[in-house]
Amino acid sequence: MTSLLMSSGSLTHRATLDGSTEGITCIEFSATGRRILAASYDKSALLWQRDEPVPKLTLTGHRRKVTAARFSTLPHQVVTGSADRTIRQWDLHRAAVQVVEVASYCSDLVCPENCIISGHYDCKIRVWDTTISCAQELPAQGKVTSLDVSADQRQLLSCCRDDCLQLVDLRRWSNDRLCFR
Template identity: 75%
Template structure:
């Protein structure tokens, strides 16, 4: 398969087994159909090598992680970045939640639309979702943890 000008760091088949997604040292992620050696989509926007690329549980979305310390969420229908400067994300069956350096936590529906924007106490560095998907824990650069009850969208600073 053609398309990368440097080494590939990560590869994955899509759930249906018809496409391959790769992360590359050339600061991009590349998507191929198995029946075509020419890339279908090249996702660019990271400033350093892309170290991870995975298909999301949401149809037509992929997430990429980079040595530039960002995680990006991409809509393959638009082949555009839908959540720039994302530091972390968590996925559930119904949505993707992303933490950002602009002090916001964003909730995305399955159509890649931001349905809720929650304020964070600082630049979000990491997120974790409880096993029952009812609580979100965020860590911010101001050395605080924030517990969010997703059932009520309430905020409890820890």
């Protein structure tokens, strides 16, 4: 993976991050910007320190491509979702992992305060508590392809394969949604 720097209106090559043997499906910076987390087709997630080309950690155990990798709001934890129908919560300090089997391919996930929200190909958005127990399932209008949470963590935006963006108020968890087509 190549890192580019924007300077004076032009892009310049800054660094190349090594470690993945196949394509990257998802990438995220930590809140401090000092770490980079990526999900890969090679069935792993990789964690780099900024400005170091070799990954500090490679998280393995998924049986199919890792589709999402996110930093948790819990200290020293990351969460991954995979086409193997599992979600894994990794404790980076204890080298421990919690695995939960899911009924459907996990396409994306987000980690707002005190929960994990995952989007799936079975047209559902699942909300997990911090022990990775499913607390709620929300129906979606199509296969969920991506998720994002607003900066104030009050709204969830989902993109589905029905050509619709849905906006959900996370404070109410109701089926009342705005749909943008």
